[in-house]
Amino acid sequence: MADYILNAWYVAACSHEVGAEALFARRLLDRPVVLYRTEAGDPVALLDRCPHRFAYLSKGRRIGDQIECIYHGLRFGPDGACTRSPYQKTPPARAIVETFPVVERHRMLWIWMGDPALADPALIPDHSHMDNDAERPLVWHVKFDGNWQLGNDNLMELTHLFWLHTSTIGGWKEDAGQTPGEKYTARVENGKVLSRTLNTDVRRPSTFFNGVANGVPYDSWNDTEWVAPANMKFTMGAVPTGTGHIVETPYMVQSHCITPETATSSHYFSGFSRIFQLEGGPEVDERFVAFFKGIFDREDGPMMADIQEQMGDADLLDLDPVILPRDSGAILVRRVVAQRLAEETAQVTARVA
Numbered sequence: 099m100a101d102y103i104l105n106a107w108y109v110a111a112c113s114h115e116v117g118a119e120a121l122f123a124r125r126l127l128d129r130p131v132v133l134y135r136t137e138a139g140d141p142v143a144l145l146d147r148c149p150h151r152f153a154y155l156s157k158g159r160r161i162g163d164q165i166e167c168i169y170h171g172l173r174f175g176p177d178g179a180c181t182r183s184p185y186q187k188t189p190p191a192r193a194i195v196e197t198f199p200v201v202e203r204h205r206m207l208w209i210w211m212g213d214p215a216l217a218d219p220a221l222i223p224d225h226s227h228m229d230n231d232a233e234r235p236l237v238w239h240v241k242f243d244g245n246w247q248l249g250n251d252n253l254m255e256l257t258h259l260f261w262l263h264t265s266t267i268g269g270w271k272e273d274a275g276q277t278p279g280e281k282y283t284a285r286v287e288n289g290k291v292l293s294r295t296l297n298t299d300v301r302r303p304s305t306f307f308n309g310v311a312n313g314v315p316y317d318s319w320n321d322t323e324w325v326a327p328a329n330m331k332f333t334m335g336a337v338p339t340g341t342g343h344i345v346e347t348p349y350m351v352q353s354h355c356i357t358p359e360t361a362t363s364s365h366y367f368s369g370f371s372r373i374f375q376l377e378g379g380p381e382v383d384e385r386f387v388a389f390f391k392g393i394f395d396r397e398d399g400p401m402m403a404d405i406q407e408q409m410g411d412a413d414l415l416d417l418d419p420v421i422l423p424r425d426s427g428a429i430l431v432r433r434v435v436a437q438r439l440a441e442e443t444a445q446v447t448a449r450v451a
């Protein structure tokens with residue numbers, strides 16, 4: 099089950115997690131990676147393994163833009179080349195650390211762990227709503243004990259809000275099974291999965307201020323754009339009922355990006371920009387982050403751990419699960435992922451043959 103799409107950009111860290119000084123260690127796609135910034139502030143990503151005796155380089159020392167291994171003192175530059183061996187005039191030619199292309203964008207550090215020749219920054223998914231300071235974009239990191247594809251399943255199917263999240267963001271339907279007027283569509287377009295959930299004539303206050311005055315019935319929608327392997331953007335908007343379905347300004351845009359840690363554990367980078375409660379400064383922001391983190395840690399995270407435990411080493415679809423109508427977006431995602439994995443396997447096979 100340790101299947102990863104390699105030729106893709108993944109979020110390695112939130113920008114704020116990798117400071118000016120420290121060496122930041124994180125396991126990504128089951129490989130140890132050390133991230134840091136040069137003195138100029140540019141992010142660097144290296145395999146976190148000294149080529150001598152395999153010490154973690156992240157436990158070493160920063161010497162300017164270089165890392166000195168804590169075990170026997172080999173020194174490496176941001177390009178992975180050994181710049182100094184205490185034991186020889188010339189460092190051994192084979193003492194090279196693998197490097198990974200890394201790009202800072204949308205308040206996140208994106209890493210490419212496949213063929214570096216294919217690492218085109220234009221392929222980084224668009225989360226540009228995170229660039230607009232006026233909408234106080236926030237991004238944070240949590241983890242869950244489950245395969246990365248469970249993250250896609252969870253986020254591409256939001257009916258669970260009305261069951262799993264009844265005490266927080268989803269408790270407003272008396273009978274969650276009854277969704278009169280709710281329309282859901284999902285389709286594949288240029289390798290992306292696009293879904294729309296439309297609720298008309300909603301008569302309950304929104305969890306957050308959605309741009310419509312309290313007490314006024316409204317139509318709300320959530321457009322989800324999924325980009326392989328596991329990047330999702332939710333665009334959420336509302337208008338008074340009967341005034342048309344799309345406005346230029348959503349009240350909230352969310353980013354959800356999953357990166358495998360191992361076959362059975364994942365990093366989850368989540369964030370959003372908003373048009374409400376913009377005053378109040380960092381305290382309000384921290385409350386929002388704690389609110390969303392709490393929901394995930396108490397509700398989604400344990401659910402994914404349970405599912406992983408039930409699945410063991412198998413793939414979900416191999417276990418022949420029941421498919422419900424609202425699973426269509428998640429199933430389309432699984433199909434595109436399977437296709438991408440098969441393409442990469444075919445390329446490797448062709449190269450070897």
Ligand code: FES
Nearest residue numbers: 148150151167170
């Ligand atoms: S393990 Fe790094 S120098 Fe020996």
Ligand SMILES: [Fe+2]
Nearest residue numbers: 252258263398
């Ligand atoms: Fe959830």
